[in-house]
Amino acid sequence: MKKDLWIGGEYRSASSYMELKNPFNLESLAQIGIASHEDVQAAIAAAEQAQVRMAELPAFERAEILEKVVRFLKDDRDECARIIALEAAKPLKGARTEVDRTIMTYTFAAHEARKIHGETVPMDAAPGGQGRLAFTVREPLGVIAAITPFNFPMNLVAHKVGPAIAAGNSVILKPASQTPLSAYKIAEYFHRAGLPAGALNVITGSGRSIGDILMKDDRIKMITFTGSPEVGRYIRENSGLKRVTLELGSNSALIVDEGVGLNQVIPRIVNGAFAYQGQVCISIQRIFVHENIFETFVEQFVRETQKLKAGDPLEEDTDISAMITRGDVHRTQSWVDEAVKNGAELRLGGRAEEGIFQPTVLINVPSTEKVSCEEVFAPVVHINTFNEFNEAINLVNDSKYGLQAGIFTNDIHKALQAAKKLEVGGVMINEIPTFRVDQMPYGGVKMSGMGREGIKYAVEEMTELKLISFKTE
Incomplete structure (x- = not known):
């Protein structure tokens, strides 16, 4: 089986491929596309173009897309669990639990898509603020790069893709090299659910080379990463003014x-x-x-x-x-x-x-x-x-x-x-x-990272707060 790159709402051939093996018996599972510099640039361009459509997509439509993905996951629960078991060597009962959690994560994302809101600001609480009406709104950041690990190849993808889509962003997803099949399956579900082409792109290959391109490109507004402290520190130090969320592990x-x-x-x-x-x-x-x-x-x-x-x-x-x-x-x-x-x-x-x-x-x-x-x-x-x-x-x-x-x-x-x-x-x-x-705030301190996941909290990370003030007198 050959898995091409998912860019702009379709599979695209890569210039080279790597063999994906089952960690348990080392049998070959698939040939996975390796994204070149040009492929990454194409994914960024597709996401930037789709962002215009995503920003205009009403909240209820974003929620309905997420709800359709939930239905697809429920229908294919055993198939999805088998994919996780094969590529990650996760015991089947644990893989089924992960699929069930993924379903809940996208369900929460659908709920949050309908609840994103700002607040009124009492401007007259300070001298000089009288005669003004002010309120805040939350707007999508833009293109978000999501880099995910092997250990929860569906649910940790959902914790990044779910809130990003709920908030009206477009996404470039770089899954772990050992567990790309789950990510490609999710991309197919979003495509079937009616997500605008280019709003979710999946590229596989070298984490270092792809990550370096994403960090340096000003069209990427946020990087959300789960992985090692060493890589997390590198991302934080080389991402400029991009927003960064890092979940970097522990010795609990x-x-x-x-x-x-x-x-x-x-x-x-x-x-x-x-x-x-x-x-x-x-x-x-x-x-x-x-x-x-x-x-x-x-x-x-x-x-x-x-x-x-x-x-x-x-x-x-x-x-x-x-x-x-x-x-x-x-x-x-x-x-x-x-x-x-x-x-x-x-x-x-x-x-x-x-x-x-x-x-x-x-x-x-x-x-x-x-x-x-x-x-x-x-x-x-x-x-x-x-x-x-x-x-x-x-x-x-x-x-x-x-x-x-x-x-x-x-x-x-x-x-x-x-x-x-x-x-x-x-x-x-x-x-x-x-x-x-999956609805609770999740993240750490010290070398365990910065920022919080959990759908409501991730949505806050993935939106920009804008103040609007009217002078009425």
Whole structure:
């Protein structure tokens, strides 16, 4: 199968192609077009031309287009899940959950398209402002470049494309090289739904070369990016005055206080640590457990983790499958081996087989180890102890990241203390940090990024506020 570039409402041949392989069995899935400099310029031109039409498109029509995409996704739910499972090696039940979340994300986008509004401004609240009527409106920014990762190839695309279309912008989408098929499928749905040609363009190829063109072109008004801190910093430093939203990952932490019912919370925590092989920005990576319940927690956690089944992502009962590349497997192995060499104790896993890294549990890991202080993005979790609650707060905050954190406690005072003192974008009380529903504001602090996703909040990022003032006297 050959997948051309999607530019100006149609597929266009590329001058060269790359082979897309299934991460699990390395079988060839498709030949994917590699966008040249000319192809990127053509996509920008198509988006700029379509922007005129998008800016004039009434809110109800934008909403109806999004609602049609929702219907297509519902009709093709199993097909879409299979695409995700094949190109991303996401276990099928997880892929179906992603499709369901994608449906909700576009549903929220349709709702927000009908709700974009400004406000009246009381000009006479200041001396000299009397005799004036003023109000604000929100207008689309223009052409938005969206760069998305492999781990949620449909839903993270929806979190960028959905609010952009809802707000009346046009989009150039650069999906991850490993997961372009989901993006092309979404482009086809929008075309069928009646989106003006050129309002959504999908180009694949080198992220660095395509990104450099998008950053330097003044026709691009905003870049929204999800990926590594290194690339995010590069985009921020080289995008000039463009608006930038960055979601850059984390090494998410969880505090488990004494007195918590472990039988109820441990299955949830295991899921938060190992869902999709730990390749989730808010996967649980660091767990800090009160010393009085530490050994009991570790024993139950290991026992629950051992129930996970590794295998083919297309099998219905698979929980864990291959990591996205064999290179990521080798990196993970080296980080785990290094941690054990430097004093960590391996309680489970720690090895790989044919691209699948076994769910791995480490205890007493020094905070300087990569499996603790970097984003491991793999099925690896470490469990350390704490004595005083302030110590746990400090352990969580001892990180260059700050996306989300969680705490399980029965003490309302500790919960409120955590809410105030944790240096993250979201605090999940009596919940894992991996929790996310698609309407909530989502984003981090420190090296975890800047700006917020979540449809309402993304719409605000993707619109310009304009003030209009009438002198009436």
